[in-house]
Amino acid sequence: DGGITQSPKYLFRKEGQNVTLSCEQNLNHDAMYWYRQDPGQGLRLIYYSQIVNDFQKGDIAEGYSVSREKKESFPLTVTSAQKNPTAFYLCASSPRVPDYTIYFGEGSWLTVV
Amino acid sequence: GENVEQHPSTLSVQEGDSAVIKCTYSDSASNYFPWYKQELGKRPQLIIDIRSNVGEKKDQRIAVTLNKTAKHFSLHITETQPEDSAVYFCAAGTGGFKTIFGAGTRLFVKA
Numbered sequence: 001d002g003g004i005t006q007s008p009k010y011l012f013r014k015e016g017q018n019v020t021l022s023c024e025q026n027l028n029h030d031a032m033y034w035y036r037q038d039p040g041q042g043l044r045l046i047y048y049s050q051i052v053n054d055f056q057k058g059d060i061a062e063g064y065s066v067s068r069e070k071k072e073s074f075p076l077t078v079t080s081a082q083k084n085p086t087a088f089y090l091c092a093s094s095p096r097v098p099d100y101t102i103y104f105g106e107g108s109w110l111t112v113v
Numbered sequence: 114g115e116n117v118e119q120h121p122s123t124l125s126v127q128e129g130d131s132a133v134i135k136c137t138y139s140d141s142a143s144n145y146f147p148w149y150k151q152e153l154g155k156r157p158q159l160i161i162d163i164r165s166n167v168g169e170k171k172d173q174r175i176a177v178t179l180n181k182t183a184k185h186f187s188l189h190i191t192e193t194q195p196e197d198s199a200v201y202f203c204a205a206g207t208g209g210f211k212t213i214f215g216a217g218t219r220l221f222v223k224a
Contacts, residue, residue, distance in 0.1 A: 031209050042202065042216040043157070050209070058210070090156060100208030101147060104156040 003027040004105035006091050011110050021076045021108045023091030030096040032074035037088040086112045115140040117205050119215030127223050132190045134218045136203035143205040146186045151200045193222045
């Protein structure tokens with residue numbers, strides 16, 4: 001699980017700005033995910049990708065965008081359309097088969113100022 | 114949609130006592146049940162998991178039980194220590210993006 005790197009760890013954004021969170025993995029996992037976690041809350045799926053050049057919306061995709069141009073990378077852009085973006089963002093990955101356990105990165109804290 | 118309910122939301126125990134966290138799930142197709150521990154400001158880390166062909170699994174002080182008929186599964190921590198204090202998440206599903214997480218249980222172990 002130490003093979004998933006997120007950056008930056010802390011990010012401050014002004015209202016109306018887009019920001020991009022980086023996620024890189026060297027675990028050779030096919031699938032990658034983005035989750036959002038609000039204080040005291042559970043994990044909500046934003047987007048996932050099972051293969052390069054393909055991704056799907058999760059439960060709360062509005063106001064977010066992603067790309068999957070490389071197997072190792074799955075950046076998340078938080079757009080100005082996301083009305084309440086302040087949260088802890090977790091990138092994750094998993095093999096497709098046979099073990100599909102999800103492993104998480106260290107997370108990125110985004111605060112809107 | 115499919116969901117996972119987790120109880121209690123907060124649990125406080127004395128050091129050395131046992132702690133039990135319970136989850137129920139709705140999707141009868143679920144066959145994979147991981148548990149994660151998340152310390153404050155850190156990432157969730159897998160601590161134990163169980164698959165539907167197994168009823169119980171142990172790893173030192175941690176055990177998980179599964180009742181597929183009732184769609185229940187539980188995490189048991191024995192001889193709790195202060196470093197066990199964290200938020201614990203259960204999850205159920207068929208793996209990958211089909212993994213549904215519970216809302217979490219905040220465990221406090223009092224020294």
